[in-house]
Amino acid sequence: MRNERESFAGMAAFIASVEEGSFSAAAEKLGLTPSGVSKLVSRLEERLGVRLLQRTTRRMQLTQVGRAYYERARRILDELDALEREVESHDDAPRGALRVTAPTMLGHVRVLPLLLSFQDTFPEVKIELLLNDRVVDLVEESIDVAVRMTASPPLSSVARKLGDDARVLCASPAYLSRRGRPGHPRDLADHDCIVFVAGGAVDDTWRLKPDPRSDEAEGVRVRGRFQANNTLSLREAVLGGLGIVNLPAYLVGEDLRSGRLVALLEGCVPIERAIYAVYPQAPFIPAKVRELVRHLVEGFAPGARDAAAAARPASRQEPR
Numbered sequence: 570m571r572n573e574r575e576s577f578a579g580m581a582a583f584i585a586s587v588e589e590g591s592f593s594a595a596a597e598k599l600g601l602t603p604s605g606v607s608k609l610v611s612r613l614e615e616r617l618g619v620r621l622l623q624r625t626t627r628r629m630q631l632t633q634v635g636r637a638y639y640e641r642a643r644r645i646l647d648e649l650d651a652l653e654r655e656v657e658s659h660d661d662a663p664r665g666a667l668r669v670t671a672p673t674m675l676g677h678v679r680v681l682p683l684l685l686s687f688q689d690t691f692p693e694v695k696i697e698l699l700l701n702d703r704v705v706d707l708v709e710e711s712i713d714v715a716v717r718m719t720a721s722p723p724l725s726s727v728a729r730k731l732g733d734d735a736r737v738l739c740a741s742p743a744y745l746s747r748r749g750r751p752g753h754p755r756d757l758a759d760h761d762c763i764v765f766v767a768g769g770a771v772d773d774t775w776r777l778k779p780d781p782r783s784d785e786a787e788g789v790r791v792r793g794r795f796q797a798n799n800t801l802s803l804r805e806a807v808l809g810g811l812g813i814v815n816l817p818a819y820l821v822g823e824d825l826r827s828g829r830l831v832a833l834l835e836g837c838v839p840i841e842r843a844i845y846a847v848y849p850q851a852p853f854i855p856a857k858v859r860e861l862v863r864h865l866v867e868g869f870a871p872g873a874r875d876a877a878a879a880a881r882p883a884s885r886q887e888p889r
């Protein structure tokens with residue numbers, strides 16, 4: 570128990586020193602002497618066997634491992650503070666730090682607006698959003714909630730379905746007036762198709778159902794004059810009339826509703842993945858996690874995005 574108390578005291582002294590910029594300022598914040606703070610940090614470094622701070626006569630600077638330790642330690646203290654405040658107040662109000670991850674495009678288009686509205690509702694929550702397209706280890710990287718697109722969510726975590734990862738074949742009215750509208754997946758061979766390319770691999774085989782009434786899908790080879798490694802670039806290309814594209818429904822929903830784009834071969838694009846909110850299994854699920862997942866479920870519900878846009882003040886309207 571004594572070692573645990575010393576570790577906690579050293580952690581608090583280290584964090585205060587980093588945030589205040591000196592041992593003397595940290596000492597004033599913690600009600601200790603500068604030498605007492607210095608000793609706590611030194612003992613912490615001895616127990617860990619690493620140097621966390623580089624000290625000179627004029628300044629102190631975090632080492633690389635010190636920066637990593639600071640980020641995790643700051644999070645631990647935030648969590649402890651939030652837990653104590655919840656228990657003391659017998660209040661389930663969300664508060665504290667939330668670390669959220671999501672795929673880059675889905676995160677920017679759909680998750681970010683919901684996180685902003687969540688923070689408007691719960692101002693005591695501090696959110697860190699990490700957008701990347703790799704599968705993140707929730708425990709290893711201290712993730713509270715991950716938004717994932719997958720056919721099967723991990724059994725080791727709790728998963729709440731937010732919606733289907735639906736995709737849409739679409740083109741601009743200008744392109745269709747020039748080239749006509751395909752009536753069957755095989756007709757795509759006679760069209761310019763805009764394809765995604767990454768790392769030299771071209772996504773020129775689209776999985777489609779020849780019969781909308783069937784569950785069977787097959788690969789259809791496509792070709793065209795334009796390709797890009799960025800989904801937003803594909804959207805700009807289809808809006809510019811360069812061809813037919815296969816894009817996530819969440820990215821082109823507004824374009825389809827406004828008539829800027831036209832959906833094609835409806836019923837022929839299979840839904841093979843879903844979007845989930847995933848979080849680690851634990852005996853105690855913090856209020857901030859429970860409320861965020863509920864907020865995501867409601868925000869991804871059909872029609873929720875349109876209702877939120879209609880209710881948003883003019884100064885917060887998204888640019889068109």
